[in-house]
Amino acid sequence: PADMVRPFIEARHGRAPVRYPHEDLAEPLEGTYGVVVFHEQVIDIVAIMTGCGRGEADRVRRGLSDPESQGRIKVWFAQHAAANGYDAETIQRTWEIVEAFGSYGFCKAHAVAFAVPTYQSAWLKAHHPAAFYAGLLTHDPGMYPKRLLLADARRRGVPILPLDVNKSGVAHRIELVSESRGAKVWGLRLALSDVHGISEAEAERVAEGQPYASLLDFWERARPSRPLAGRLAQVGALDAFGANRRDLQLHLTELHRGARGGRGDQLPLSGGRRTASAGLPDLTSAEKLSAELGVLSMDASRNLMDDHRTFLRELGVVSAKRLREARHGETVLVAGAKAATQTPPIRSGRRVIFSTLDDGSGLVDLAFFDDSHDACAHTVFHSWLLLVRGVVQRRGPRSLSVVGSAAWNLADLLEVRREEGLEGVAARLAGAGGGQGGDDPEGGPARRRLAGSDGQPAPAGSAAQDPMERQRTIRMSTGYEMHPWADLRPAGEGPAVGRKLWHQSPGSAG
Numbered sequence: 433p434a435d436m437v438r439p440f441i442e443a444r445h446g447r448a449p450v451r452y453p454h455e456d457l458a459e460p461l462e463g464t465y466g467v468v469v470f471h472e473q474v475i476d477i478v479a480i481m482t483g484c485g486r487g488e489a490d491r492v493r494r495g496l497s498d499p500e501s502q503g504r505i506k507v508w509f510a511q512h513a514a515a516n517g518y519d520a521e522t523i524q525r526t527w528e529i530v531e532a533f534g535s536y537g538f539c540k541a542h543a544v545a546f547a548v549p550t551y552q553s554a555w556l557k558a559h560h561p562a563a564f565y566a567g568l569l570t571h572d573p574g575m576y577p578k579r580l581l582l583a584d585a586r587r588r589g590v591p592i593l594p595l596d597v598n599k600s601g602v603a604h605r606i607e608l609v610s611e612s613r614g615a616k617v618w619g620l621r622l623a624l625s626d627v628h629g630i631s632e633a634e635a636e637r638v639a640e641g642q643p644y645a646s647l648l649d650f651w652e653r654a655r656p657s658r659p660l661a662g663r664l665a666q667v668g669a670l671d672a673f674g675a676n677r678r679d680l681q682l683h684l685t686e687l688h689r690g691a692r693g694g695r696g697d698q699l700p701l702s703g704g705r706r707t708a709s710a711g712l713p714d715l716t717s718a719e720k721l722s723a724e725l726g727v728l729s730m731d732a733s734r735n736l737m738d739d740h741r742t743f744l745r746e747l748g749v750v751s752a753k754r755l756r757e758a759r760h761g762e763t764v765l766v767a768g769a770k771a772a773t774q775t776p777p778i779r780s781g782r783r784v785i786f787s788t789l790d791d792g793s794g795l796v797d798l799a800f801f802d803d804s805h806d807a808c809a810h811t812v813f814h815s816w817l818l819l820v821r822g823v824v825q826r827r828g829p830r831s832l833s834v835v836g837s838a839a840w841n842l843a844d845l846l847e848v849r850r851e852e853g854l855e856g857v858a859a860r861l862a863g864a865g866g867g868q869g870g871d872d873p874e875g876g877p878a879r880r881r882l883a884g885s886d887g888q889p890a891p892a893g894s895a896a897q898d899p900m901e902r903q904r905t906i907r908m909s910t911g912y913e914m915h916p917w918a919d920l921r922p923a924g925e926g927p928a929v930g931r932k933l934w935h936q937s938p939g940s941a942g
Contacts, residue, residue, distance in 0.1 A: 440467040453526040454518065456480055468529050471539040477530060481523075482512035502531065561588045562618035566604040570623065578626070579730040580771045580790055586735065587794070591619035594732060595669040597650060598643045600624050602635045626728050627663055634660060647673040647680065647707045651687050658688045666715070666723035667732070674706030676714035683707055735792035737768060740842070743849055744791075747857070749819070752794030755834075760826040766796045766834055767819045767842055773812065787812055787836075789820070797833040798822065808839040817842035821861075 442448035443465035450466045452458050460476035461468065468474060471493060478489035492509070495501040506527060513523045556564040565585040569578055586592060591609050593599070599607070602625050609619040624635040637654055644650040647670060656664065664670055665680040675683065715723065718739065724732045737744075744751075750764045758764055768789030775785055785800040785808075798820060800808050812818065819842045822834035840860065848856045 436467050436469055440465055440469065443467065453477075453529060454481075454522050457526075468533050470543065474530055474533055477526065478509065481516060481518055481526065482509060483516050484512065496531065496533070506531070557588070560618075561585065562590045562606040562620050565590060565620055566606050569620075569626075570603040576771060577729065579725075579769075580795075582730050582732065583735055583790055583792060585620055591617065592732060593619045593621040594671075595622045595624070595627070595664070595667050595728070596672060597624075597638055597654070597664060597669050598672055600639075600669070602632075602639050622728070622730075622732055626730070627660070627667070627669075628727050628729070629663065630660055644673075647675075647683060648687070651684070658684065661688075663727045667727045668720070675709050676712065677720070678712035678714060679710040680707065682710045682712060735790075737790070737792040740767075740846065743846060746849075746854060747819070747861075752789075752791050752796045754793075755796060755824070755832070756830075758824045758832070760824055760832075762824045763821065764824055764834060765819065765821050766798075767791060768796060768817075770812075770816050770818055771795065785809060785812055787818075789818060798836050799825075799833055800836045800839075804837050808836055811839040811841055812836075815839075815841040815843070819845060 439448065443450050452461055452466045457477055457480060460473050460480070464470070464473070468477070471490075474493045474496075475486055475489040478484065478492050479486050482489070484492075492505055495505050509527055509530070510523050513526075514520070518526075553564065556567075562585075565581060565588075568581055572578065582592060593607060593609075600621055600623060602623060604623040605621050606618045607621050608616055610617045624630060624638055625632075627635075634654075634656060638656070641650075641653045644653065650656075650670070650673070651661070661670075661684045662681060665677050665684060668677065670680050671677070673680070720733065721731055721736060721739070724730060725736070744767055747765055747767075749767045750758060752766070752768070755764065755766065766789060768791035770787060771790045772788040773785065774787075775783060778784055782802050783805070784802070785805070787798045787800070789796040789798065800812060808820075819840045820834065820836045821838040822836040824832055825835050826832045845857055845860060848860055852859075
């Protein structure tokens, strides 16, 4: 495609002069700093330089997308532009711009249709962040999983208010959390509609019956199914009724038996409103987080990576926030929950796996080129929590990614840490490539101990990989040989009971 973005940004911010292919084209290109961006500008260029009408110029513009007609258009353009007095160098330079535009471009109306909601969204995010995230989570545009939107809201300082059958609506809503000297802090209240398996009618029935005086009152008036009531108890939506979440599950079981004609014992109540304790231990912090992921597909109470901070510090992992300070070419260890995986086609025909990790402090963009697929592809596609070794690639002051050379399932490494200690983890990392993590402000000695010592990224097809896996091929009956990882699918049922916790692009393998 034409290189439009970088010259436009550089010229807009005064870091580069505005240049026009010819002074006659200054008027149509002035608004975009000399860069051809819109269909209308191509029409103007063709019409001005060849002298044809705008109708004919638009037909020429449409013909640029056809490779077979480009040659004829090029000859026609050169002849008519020369007849209008333009020199060969100007004609050639202008044609290169017009030809490149043919592979990528859009009309001004298309740009406005994207630009207006983009500016509106940016303004809402800056001035009314809680309302912005409430709308985004409710309408769910789908590019990012909801747990990632929630993590971004948390980083923006928006209080996350838990699911509550007395306060949550069908959709996400905002609530005033505090007010001091006229400054209001709004929180984001999670929605009933996000509960796994809840129907629209059930969510509306729960919302319409608010408030509920007790668990028994909720059971009788909201009439939830037993599985739904259990899921609500798991994620704390029934906490207002008193007992802990295991106690509530027991009481719900008794209510269900009574509704089916069983013993129907009177629900134990304290003071008529609060559910009495049954003496069961409450869910642990880890169990509560697991329930949130399973029922809501979101880590609502905290970011799930918060539980692994100590381990990541031991490994010398660089957080997304600190990665901004990393040098171009530096080898780093990064980790996080997989937020997205894409495998788009590229010009060279080589397969590139793009993935994004969320570590609670921000996002890390990863790229795995085909020479790393034997070592990494299976892990990247089939794991949710990832640890990746790679090299920092900077494309600008604020734009960077990590080119991955080795990947591990972080959940497996956590288990190794518990059973074998840090030395066991070091052996796993050394066996998977032996590259070292470089020197970074968050790692130092631990990183050098765990990631190796030669300062180079791990080679593809490392010793830790199954030899059969490295030789894996997929050959069709016709003799056509597919990419070794073309048949890979997501890892299957995870903690979210089949609900997606990361985004995958259409047609991608993962």
